[in-house]
Amino acid sequence: MRLDLGYVHIGDVRFGAKTSIEDHFLSLDRRELISLLEQESLFERVEIEIAHPGDSCRIIHVLDVLEPRYRLTGPNFPGALDGNGLVGDGETRALKNVAVVETDQLAPRSRSIIDMSGPARDYSPIANTHNVVLLPYPKPGVDKNDYRLAVKKAGLKAAVYLAAAARNIAPDETRVFELPPVAFNQGPKELPRVAYIFPIHSHQHPTQQKEAVFYGSNIHGFMPTVVHPNEILDGALMFSYSAFTWFAQNHPVILELYRRHNRDLWFAGIVLTVAPVTISEKERNAALAARLAKETLGADGIIATKIGGGAVDTDLMMIYTRAEEMGMKATLVIMERYPDTGITFVPENVNALVTPGLTRDPITLPSVARVVGGETLHLDNSNPDNTNPDIPPLPANREITVWIGDLVGAISQVGASRLTTYMS
Amino acid sequence: MKIRVVHYLNQFFAQIGGEEKADIGPGFKDGLVGPSRALQQALGDNGDVIATIYCGDNYFAEHQEQAIDEQCARIAEYKPDLLIAGPAFESGRYGIACGAICQAAQQRLGIAAVAGMDEDNVGASLHRKNIYIVNSGTSIVRMVPTLQRMAALGLKLVRQEAIGKPADEGYLPRGIKRNEFAAKPPAERAVDMLLAKLRGDEFLSEIAPPKFAGGKPAAPLRNLKSAVIALVTDGGLVLEGNPDKIEPGRPTRFTTIPVAGVDSLDADKYDAVHSGYDTAFANRDPNRVVPLDTMRELERDGVIGKLHDFVHSTGGAHAAVENATLIGRQIAERLKAAGVSGVILTST
Amino acid sequence: MIPVAREVGSLRAIASGGIVSPTGNPDLPPDKEKEFRRELVLRALQTLQEKV
Numbered sequence: 001m002r003l004d005l006g007y008v009h010i011g012d013v014r015f016g017a018k019t020s021i022e023d024h025f026l027s028l029d030r031r032e033l034i035s036l037l038e039q040e041s042l043f044e045r046v047e048i049e050i051a052h053p054g055d056s057c058r059i060i061h062v063l064d065v066l067e068p069r070y071r072l073t074g075p076n077f078p079g080a081l082d083g084n085g086l087v088g089d090g091e092t093r094a095l096k097n098v099a100v101v102e103t104d105q106l107a108p109r110s111r112s113i114i115d116m117s118g119p120a121r122d123y124s125p126i127a128n129t130h131n132v133v134l135l136p137y138p139k140p141g142v143d144k145n146d147y148r149l150a151v152k153k154a155g156l157k158a159a160v161y162l163a164a165a166a167r168n169i170a171p172d173e174t175r176v177f178e179l180p181p182v183a184f185n186q187g188p189k190e191l192p193r194v195a196y197i198f199p200i201h202s203h204q205h206p207t208q209q210k211e212a213v214f215y216g217s218n219i220h221g222f223m224p225t226v227v228h229p230n231e232i233l234d235g236a237l238m239f240s241y242s243a244f245t246w247f248a249q250n251h252p253v254i255l256e257l258y259r260r261h262n263r264d265l266w267f268a269g270i271v272l273t274v275a276p277v278t279i280s281e282k283e284r285n286a287a288l289a290a291r292l293a294k295e296t297l298g299a300d301g302i303i304a305t306k307i308g309g310g311a312v313d314t315d316l317m318m319i320y321t322r323a324e325e326m327g328m329k330a331t332l333v334i335m336e337r338y339p340d341t342g343i344t345f346v347p348e349n350v351n352a353l354v355t356p357g358l359t360r361d362p363i364t365l366p367s368v369a370r371v372v373g374g375e376t377l378h379l380d381n382s383n384p385d386n387t388n389p390d391i392p393p394l395p396a397n398r399e400i401t402v403w404i405g406d407l408v409g410a411i412s413q414v415g416a417s418r419l420t421t422y423m424s
Numbered sequence: 425m426k427i428r429v430v431h432y433l434n435q436f437f438a439q440i441g442g443e444e445k446a447d448i449g450p451g452f453k454d455g456l457v458g459p460s461r462a463l464q465q466a467l468g469d470n471g472d473v474i475a476t477i478y479c480g481d482n483y484f485a486e487h488q489e490q491a492i493d494e495q496c497a498r499i500a501e502y503k504p505d506l507l508i509a510g511p512a513f514e515s516g517r518y519g520i521a522c523g524a525i526c527q528a529a530q531q532r533l534g535i536a537a538v539a540g541m542d543e544d545n546v547g548a549s550l551h552r553k554n555i556y557i558v559n560s561g562t563s564i565v566r567m568v569p570t571l572q573r574m575a576a577l578g579l580k581l582v583r584q585e586a587i588g589k590p591a592d593e594g595y596l597p598r599g600i601k602r603n604e605f606a607a608k609p610p611a612e613r614a615v616d617m618l619l620a621k622l623r624g625d626e627f628l629s630e631i632a633p634p635k636f637a638g639g640k641p642a643a644p645l646r647n648l649k650s651a652v653i654a655l656v657t658d659g660g661l662v663l664e665g666n667p668d669k670i671e672p673g674r675p676t677r678f679t680t681i682p683v684a685g686v687d688s689l690d691a692d693k694y695d696a697v698h699s700g701y702d703t704a705f706a707n708r709d710p711n712r713v714v715p716l717d718t719m720r721e722l723e724r725d726g727v728i729g730k731l732h733d734f735v736h737s738t739g740g741a742h743a744a745v746e747n748a749t750l751i752g753r754q755i756a757e758r759l760k761a762a763g764v765s766g767v768i769l770t771s772t
Numbered sequence: 773m774i775p776v777a778r779e780v781g782s783l784r785a786i787a788s789g790g791i792v793s794p795t796g797n798p799d800l801p802p803d804k805e806k807e808f809r810r811e812l813v814l815r816a817l818q819t820l821q822e823k824v
Contacts, residue, residue: 122605192622194615204701204772204791252611264619277701277791279774301618309700310742311791314775331618333610334631339601340745341634345779352617353631356610361603385744387671387699404603415614420606420630422589423597636780645820653817659794705793711809712789712796718806718813728817766820768813770794771773 001089002178003230006171007096013050013130021165024172026098028132033161037134042142042150047135049372051101053128055116056369060377060396062112062408063104063148065126065246066155068095069235070163077235079216081156086215088230093166096173099129099246100162101408102155103373105137106144108393111379111406118366123418124409126246133372134158145208152212152238155245177230177258179267182297187266195268195299196229196253197289197319198414200237202275202308207240214272224273224289226296229254232270242307243413252416253303253333268297275308275315286318294326301329305414310337313344320350333415335359337405342421356412357419359405360385371396427471427505427582431460432495432525434518438478446517448480450494462568463508466575475502481517484524491521492528499529506578511540511560511570512547519547526555536581538574543596556581556595570594636745645766647729654732654764656755658740659706659713659772660698661689670739672699678738678751680758683731688717700741701772714770732764740771783824786815 009024016027030048037046051057070076070093075085104110114126121127136154138147187193200214200222201207207218214222215236227236229251237248254270261267273289276282293299304319306312316332323330331352336342337359346353362384376393377400380386384403394400404410404419411417435445437458453476456464460476467473477498484491499507507529509522519541526537531554540558541547548557556577560570573594580587589604590597606613613630620627645651661681662670668679681694689710696706696713706713714735723731736755740748759767777785788794789812797808 192619194618206702206792252609253614256609256611256615260615265615278789279787301622303614303618311700311773314773317775329618329621331614331621333614336601336631337742338744340599342601342631343634345776346631346633347775347779348633350633351629352621352627353629354610354614354617355630357603358601361601385674387673388669389666389672389697390669415609415611417610418605419603420610420613421601421603423632424587424590424600424602639781641781641783641824644823648817648821653820701791703792705796705798708798709796712793712798715795715809715813718795718809721810722813722817727814766817768816768820770788771777772788772791772794 001228001230002176003088003234004091005094005175005177005233006091007094007173007175008166008169009096009172010098010130013098013132015050019161019165021169026095026162026165028162033158036157036161037136037154040136040150040154042139042147043136044139045137046154047137049133049135051116051131051133051372053116053121053130057116058368058371058396059101059103059114059131059133060371060373061103061105061107061110062114062373063102063107063151064155065102065244065408066100066159067246067249068098068100068159068163069093069249070160070167071234072167076160077156077238080212080238081153081160084216086231087234087236088228092234093163093171095163095166097129098162099126099131100155100158101131101133102151103133103135104148104151105135105374106147108376109378111377111402112408113402113406114408115365115368119363120365120407123404123407126409132158132162135373149208149211177233179229179261179269182269186298187262191262191264191266192300193268193298194257194265195293195297195302196257196270197273197293197302197304198270199273199275199305199307199312199315201240202242202312203277204309204311205241211240213238213240219274222274224271224285224292226269226292227272229258229267229270239307244408246409247412247414247416251414252412253305253414268299271297275312282315282318286315287322289319290322290326290328293323294328299328301331303331303333305333306335307413310344317347317350321347324349335411335413336421355421356415356417357404357410358421359403359411361404362401363404363407364399364401367399368397426469427579428503429463429467429471429473429506429508429578430499430502430504431463431473431476432507432509432522433457433459433476433478434512434515434521435478435480438476440478446480446482449483450477450479450491450498452477452498459567459571463571463575466572470579471506474504479521481515481521484521485517488524492524495525496528496532499535500533504535505582507535507537508574508578509537509539511558511567511574512545513560513564514542514545514562516546519545520550523547523551523555523557527551530555536578538578538581540570540574548596552596553598558594559596649726650729651765652730652732652763653719653728653766653768654734654736654759655714655716655719656736656767656769657714657771658738659770660696660703660739661710661714661735661737662695662697664693664695666695666697670697670737672697672739673741675738675740675743675751676747678736678755681735681737682733683716683735684733686716687720689714698739698741698772713772732759732762784819786819788812
């Protein structure tokens, strides 16, 4: 199956009379996009702001981030936005240097921040894109969870709306993603076959009934399964929490395996799984995911990433152990959270870990001229470790000391970051 | 600007005497003595060693609090910018003294301080988290290079310059992880690591296994029928409204919930506060997190002697190991004092 | 979280009803859930009496 992902490079985004792209300049009809998003019955009204790289601007209460994408032959985000269908083939347009940023107006405790200037910019690609920020204000009395799903859907609508402006424009750059069916092509014998085992959710925070995670499904009871990597890149997956959907569309491990495919490895494919809540289900999923990598994809080695909280360290270690018992080699990518121990535990047999960074590492961000997405942060400026529910709200435009993990896109559990860690 | 430096030595390096002089109390020598000459050389024009202070190793060990007070008072008189202590190499009593005095100078007087000793010195395990300790190794042959490292690090601290990594500056890792920018992104490093593993090449895992100082398990409980059993949880059970303000994550304290006369946990009297799991089920029936109803029945049926009158609770999400250990110890002390002999701890 | 418990030295650990309901099972009807809880607690009490 082959996906042609055509990037139109965008140099600037401004509000204008009509939504169009000309000479790498995206003009955005604010009224039209607002009308589209205000169709959602749970919203009282929607505002849209634009933040440019280099602006003295802080975006707060970020819920999710998306790259604008438009599939020329449809469907877009099937199951979640459009009706049923499949993705990962054909031609898709993407806007480079633009992101849709959803803010949650019912999450005052959220610490997800994007600073468009200052030291934060070095850490995240999302601080360097032209960000179209959605501010959907809920009607009074709306259920918080239903509202959250509505915001996520609004993000999808906006992402498609923006990229649709590129539908008749020749891409500046096309990336081709092609992998044959496993049955027909095992690759040259000298290239090791590498599979990626990908937990997409941890049910310690169960998805809502109507939540769309994978092809519109709420993935309750999801069993490990093989899918084509293009489906992840092309809109089949929306993270529920714990990672930003941008990093599914731009999945660092999938992109890296594609980059080296048929060079120093053969990309054997991917196995999706979830982290369940009981130990016996964790054991079952880990074993089955490893089995699929070995016996269906024929992998010599696997990489696995994590999603969710400390509980999922257990799932990862199980995947590693089962994989190696089956005769494959394994390497894990695990985000560190604790300045003292890094992660929860490492059994003796696990000797190959890569860190995308430590979340609880403080960074001081300068005061800013403009805040988008809210006015205050739930933050103890003298101690970012303070999670006391009674912390008074802090004006968000000040100089603040937060965790590097609070910066959107700085450290992604699926392995996106520019970092490593050391013991000081 | 030249900084003012005080050097702490023990009785031997201060050239008072050997083991027979280890009981000597605090003293000082204006100017340079023994290793403080090498320290002055290491500082060069950047600083002056204005005094050498000392204390006998035994005196310190036997009068620790007093000795620290005395040394701090003496240091304060000199108004130095920097305290250098040791290096103590393998000498445990000396190492402990260096560590304690540096820590006190830092905390009480706000003075930059650097100690030196071997990484296995007991003083290092006690103090490395709180002060910079340059690794001297065990051999006195390393005196001069160690003092050079100590001086360089001390100067950086005084000038508030960024301190580099342990390997670069020569100090013992203090157990605090930090981020740094990497030459290659994590996904690329993961693939590199896997390919190295497949080839059978050497590679280095990026996260060291955390070490926990586990305790010895208690002996099996005898006589359940007469035992007092307590319920403890890390699921974040709290009284409705969370009056003790238990944190949803990174806990620093626990709450004590009275359950005498309570047969079952009512949904409207209790809450679960915890950022690491969806508390909806626990909120609808708190017995799903702390099995109070069952324990009360078992008490009535005579299976256990008595259910302890208090449930101890905290939230376990992202607990720092130090805090978790402290909370556990505090709860255990209370339970022991109350005659509890067995605990069921429920964990989410 | 049994592997984690073992790793830190807590050897008396038995499998719970899951992360979101350690001493419960919301999928069961209430009377069966209480039975489940009783069996789990009895097993825990048994473990207290065993040597590790």
